[in-house]
Amino acid sequence: MRVEDLRVPAEALKTALEELDPAVRSALEESIRRVREVSEDELGGDVESQPAPGGRVTQRLVPVQRVGLYVPGGRAPLASSVVMNVVPAQVAGVTSLALASPPQKEFGGLPHPTVLAVCAMLGIDEVYAMGGAQAIAGFAYGFEGCRKVNLVTGPGNIYVVAAKRFVQSEVGIDSEAGPTEIAVLADDTANAAHVAADLISQAEHDPMAASVLVTPSETLAAAVEAELEQQVPRTKHRERVEEALGGRQSAVVLVDDLDQGTAVVDAYAAEHLEIQTADAEERAGLITNAGAIFVGGWSPVSLGDYLAGSNHVLPTAGCACHSSGLSVRSFLKAMHVVNYSREALQEVAGHVVALANAEDLPGHGDAVAVRFKGES
Numbered sequence: 384m385r386v387e388d389l390r391v392p393a394e395a396l397k398t399a400l401e402e403l404d405p406a407v408r409s410a411l412e413e414s415i416r417r418v419r420e421v422s423e424d425e426l427g428g429d430v431e432s433q434p435a436p437g438g439r440v441t442q443r444l445v446p447v448q449r450v451g452l453y454v455p456g457g458r459a460p461l462a463s464s465v466v467m468n469v470v471p472a473q474v475a476g477v478t479s480l481a482l483a484s485p486p487q488k489e490f491g492g493l494p495h496p497t498v499l500a501v502c503a504m505l506g507i508d509e510v511y512a513m514g515g516a517q518a519i520a521g522f523a524y525g526f527e528g529c530r531k532v533n534l535v536t537g538p539g540n541i542y543v544v545a546a547k548r549f550v551q552s553e554v555g556i557d558s559e560a561g562p563t564e565i566a567v568l569a570d571d572t573a574n575a576a577h578v579a580a581d582l583i584s585q586a587e588h589d590p591m592a593a594s595v596l597v598t599p600s601e602t603l604a605a606a607v608e609a610e611l612e613q614q615v616p617r618t619k620h621r622e623r624v625e626e627a628l629g630g631r632q633s634a635v636v637l638v639d640d641l642d643q644g645t646a647v648v649d650a651y652a653a654e655h656l657e658i659q660t661a662d663a664e665e666r667a668g669l670i671t672n673a674g675a676i677f678v679g680g681w682s683p684v685s686l687g688d689y690l691a692g693s694n695h696v697l698p699t700a701g702c703a704c705h706s707s708g709l710s711v712r713s714f715l716k717a718m719h720v721v722n723y724s725r726e727a728l729q730e731v732a733g734h735v736v737a738l739a740n741a742e743d744l745p746g747h748g749d750a751v752a753v754r755f756k757g758e759s
């Protein structure tokens with residue numbers, strides 16, 4: 384829809400918070416508390432090393448100055464994504480935060496009121512009614528009334544992901560956090576009804592979502608298929624779920640044994656990997672590629688979506704092979720600070736000159752040698 388003023392007025396944020404359902408507010412408060420605690424624990428600090436006497440190298444962690452946070456709102460208003468974006472950024476010490484979420488026709492062109500209410504809860508007042516690729520471009524290049532940012536984070540559909548990929552020469556991004564994926568590695572000990580519900584829970588995000596069961600058990604595979612037949616017709620977003628489950632991105636994969644299953648899910652590198660096997664905890668230790676791992680029967684992805692304290696903004700489409708989910712670290716830059724004494728420099732001056740000459744860059748060696756001219 385067309386919006387006259389992209390900036391959400393302060394009054395709208397205040398009203399949204401005043402009108403927020405108390406049960407939702409209480410759930411959000413607990414979600415914020417948990418994500419904050421995990422972020423604080425993960426913050427870490429500066430690391431100082433002394434590779435030689437008098438020679439210090441300190442890794443300093445510095446927050447990114449200005450960030451643009453994207454909160455999806457096409458098919459569903461993901462108020463929880465406000466928490467997942469904002470809390471780690473605040474814990475990292477980011478001082479300038481702008482947030483965008485698509486305008487909603489039924490709310491007069493403002494983002495969804497629950498999204499606005501969470502912004503108010505977290506003290507975010509620079510909020511824009513913008514969605515999709517336009518929002519990412521708005522943050523990356525800036526526009527009248529909105530200064531360009533240094534880093535864009537947050538999940539979204541394929542248009543959002545494509546835009547994030549495109550603007551990387553202009554700004555940093557977190558990861559390509561696109562259409563949702565769930566892989567479940569399970570054996571006969573898994574509860575078929577629970578597995579089916581978990582597959583449906585993530586399929587409900589997008590017709591492009593992927594729900595994949597990997598199991599060596601034909602019995603479990605059949606039981607999950609039967610459960611899906613029961614549960615899918617009853618779910619609210621049935622059409623979307625059917626499209627996602629029926630798409631070629633979703634499947635039930637029968638493997639010879641759990642070790643082969645482990646290799647399959649590790650190669651797939653799903654955004655979310657549930658492990659529901661007798662040896663779930665041990666098996667989770669074998670996984671190297673996944674956005675996040677959910678261990679055992681009592682850690683469904685839905686818990687991570689809202690209240691585990693983990694972050695739900697996670698890499699998709701195989702990007703978990705090289706990228707991480709959003710965290711306090713996403714908002715920090717590491718800078719080396721080098722501080723050598725005269726003696727410590729003199730100690731390695733010969734090595735610097737040797738390497739500089741080997742690279743045919745004698746000026747580099749001279750810059751060190753000049754400091755000790757006339758000394759032997």
Ligand SMILES: NC(=O)c1ccc[n+]([C@@H]2O[C@H](COP(=O)([O-])OP(=O)(O)OC[C@H]3O[C@@H](n4cnc5c(N)ncnc54)[C@H](O)[C@@H]3O)[C@@H](O)[C@H]2O)c1
Nearest residue numbers: 455456457458514515538539540560562563588589696697
């Ligand atoms: N990987 C993660 O961490 C993660 C987390 C949460 C959600 N998600 C994913 O985020 C996505 C949310 O998608 P959504 O659509 O509901 O909301 P969205 O806010 O991501 O996208 C909505 C916007 O997409 C744009 N758009 C829609 N159709 C378009 C078209 N045909 N051409 C150009 N632009 C178009 C519009 O600008 C619209 O405002 C889902 O795919 C969901 O699975 C991923």
Ligand SMILES: N[C@H](CO)Cc1c[nH]c[nH+]1
Nearest residue numbers: 461463464563564688695
């Ligand atoms: N499962 C999504 C990540 O792919 C996150 C989310 C937000 N709300 C509900 N779910």
Ligand SMILES: [Zn+2]
Nearest residue numbers: 584585588688
């Ligand atoms: Zn979800």
